[in-house]
Amino acid sequence: MxxxxxxxxxxxxxxxxxxxxxxxxxxxxxxxxxxxxxxxxxxxxxxxxxxxxxxxxxxxxxxxxxxxxxxxxxxxxxxxxxxxxxxxxxxxxxxxxxxxxxxxxxxxxxxxxxxxxxxxxxxxxxxxxxxxxxxxxxxxxxxxxxxxxxxxxxxxxxxxxxxxxxxxxxxxxxxxxxxxxxxxxxxxxxxxxxxxxxxxxxxxxxxxxxxxxxxxxxxLFADKPIRRFFGLAVLAFVLTLVSLWPLLDAWAGDHSVMMQTTITMLLGSLSVFFLLLGAVASLVHQRLGGVNLRWD
CATH class of the missing domain: 3.90.550.10 (Spore Coat Polysaccharide Biosynthesis Protein SpsA; Chain A)
Incomplete structure (x- = not known):
């Protein structure tokens, strides 16, 4: 060829x-x-x-x-x-x-x-x-x-x-x-x-x-990729929930919420991103026949 x-x-x-x-x-x-x-x-x-x-x-x-x-x-x-x-x-x-x-x-x-x-x-x-x-x-x-x-x-x-x-x-x-x-x-x-x-x-x-x-x-992530990326997605989602509390407090106090809103949106987007990345990695994993891509 x-x-x-x-x-x-x-x-x-x-x-x-x-x-x-x-x-x-x-x-x-x-x-x-x-x-x-x-x-x-x-x-x-x-x-x-x-x-x-x-x-x-x-x-x-x-x-x-x-x-x-x-x-x-x-x-x-x-x-x-x-x-x-x-x-x-x-x-x-x-x-x-x-x-x-x-x-x-x-x-x-x-x-x-x-x-x-x-x-x-x-x-x-x-x-x-x-x-x-x-x-x-x-x-x-x-x-x-x-x-x-x-x-x-x-x-x-x-x-x-x-x-x-x-x-x-x-x-x-x-x-x-x-x-x-x-x-x-x-x-x-x-x-x-x-x-x-x-x-x-x-x-x-x-x-x-x-x-x-x-x-x-x-x-790094091809061995059970959806499980690995799901863990990262859960972590990002938890951080999103944590960041919501001071955001709600800022809204209640009528303070500036621009920075806090941005952080919350980024963390939420990151959670979705990791889930989608895990799905893509799973497709690649299946394309390779489900093999473990890690070796010594």
Missing amino acids: IPILNEEESVGPMYDHVIKALDPLETPFEIIFVDDGSTDRSFELLSQMAKDDPRIVVLKFRKNAGQTAAMMAGIEYARGDMIVTMDGDLQNDPADIPMMLAKIEEGYDLVIGWRMNRQDKWLSRKLPSMVANKLIGKITGLPVKDNGCSLKVYRSSVIKRVPLYSDMHRFIPAMTLPLGARIAEVGVRHHARQFGVSKYGLSRIFKVLLDLIAIKMLL
Whole structure:
């Protein structure tokens, strides 16, 4: 599964490399390209390729939705028992796929590639990635050398149960661990970009931090989430009742009640918020099959 965004010069060579890597395996496969709202000729070229080779599937977004959304669309559509994801800019090497497939056959559910001798700029790409990998490992409890490497192999039965949004494709390994996933890491080749420009910059750091906060909340409250959030909601409701007494007293005495009214309204709103948040967390919990999202 390959997400594409304005990679008209890369799609042809990418197809050739994938075919060269997979044809010798003599096993059925499909190549899913997800056009994430490209404005160049990427979709036109992919459509023609699909006409020439029935193993190619092309999905198209009407507008750019981001790499995570593109990956989830491709994963949802995929029909095979194994799903391989990779970037469409030729920096990942399809020649590594057979080795990774062999690794997953050893009994793993997810095989993660980590880019050896990474061919990216140090300040804008390598340094933020190093910091992010350390931070993600610390917060999730799963140390992974290279969360940002898109070249991964999954068992379909596992990855299709993982709910993702925003830019959470970087956290897929951590999100599969609660499902009991067995994970392996292997070194893979990495090439300098030949065509086009990178779609990422330092601005993504803020998105990663926000998603990390969301994942930390999920890990903390996903075990019986409605019960945990209900406790917080009850606490906020009790504080609301407590704050009502001085508010009524202020009204009776014809004093200024602006501040007290504001506090009471905030506490009441917080109580409702925690109840709704617990309901949402319960839905996520059910989507993951009712597993415990906490691990040691």
